[in-house]
């Protein structure tokens with residue numbers, strides 16, 4: 594794993610919501626084509642850190658950041674950056690699937706239409722490609738006109754991932770993507786992640802330690818805004834270096 598290229602480099606990142614400091618001096622490096630998990634008790638800053646990576650926190654008033662976040666060696670926190678390009682490159686999947694109240698087809702085509710792609714043939718090919726990548730095409734090829742809200746939750750979450758893939762991101766951020774799903778659907782989404790990492794870099798937030806252990810290659814443990822420990826998942830779960838990580842993964846804390 595040492596030889597893989599760094600995709601994201603976070604250095605001495607601090608984030609404040611007004612006077613409250615939610616991230617404290619966080620440094621980490623995310624490698625390309627790996628699944629990196631962020632774990633830790635509720636409120637420790639996992640979602641906040643994830644949202645920094647595509648500047649979603651910009652939408653919240655009173656947020657201040659210091660430090661550096663580089664993606665492909667380009668500074669992300671530079672406010673002159675083009676946010677649309679960044680969000681195209683860094684897509685995000687949320688806790689509850691959030692398809693638009695549109696057809697299956699229009700959900701997946703949404704980002705391309707925003708980019709003024711008008712050719713029907715191009716759109717159809719892109720929709721098929723994205724739905725196939727999330728293993729939905731065979732199930733839904735006769736239901737492309739159905740409203741996306743009629744799908745099962747698991748299908749909706751896959752559809753939301755397909756909607757991202759259609760605009761060809763490099764990085765997929767997932768914030769507890771399985772928390773609304775039953776165990777069998779969760780397993781299927783985890784299998785999908787393993788497939789997607791061949792082409793994408795994935796950062797997943799989960800409060801489910803077993804999930805982090807199952808799906809991730811590298812893992813960070815957060816506590817009260819600090820990244821306490823970061824490293825190979827196997828190592829972190831079997832021989833953590835920090836006593837606080839040990840307390841958490843053995844269930845003494847959290």
Ligand SMILES: Nc1ncnc2c1ncn2[C@@H]1O[C@H](COP(=O)(O)OP(=O)(O)O)[C@@H](O)[C@H]1O
Nearest residue numbers: 610613615634635636637638639640641642653
């Ligand atoms: N929009 C916000 N305004 C003020 N405080 C916030 C906001 N979002 C999160 N926080 C606070 O920041 C801390 C980290 O939150 P969050 O990143 O959501 O944690 P996690 O995802 O690990 O549960 C918490 O104390 C939370 O209350």
Ligand SMILES: [Mg+2]
Nearest residue numbers: 639640641798
């Ligand atoms: Mg969260």
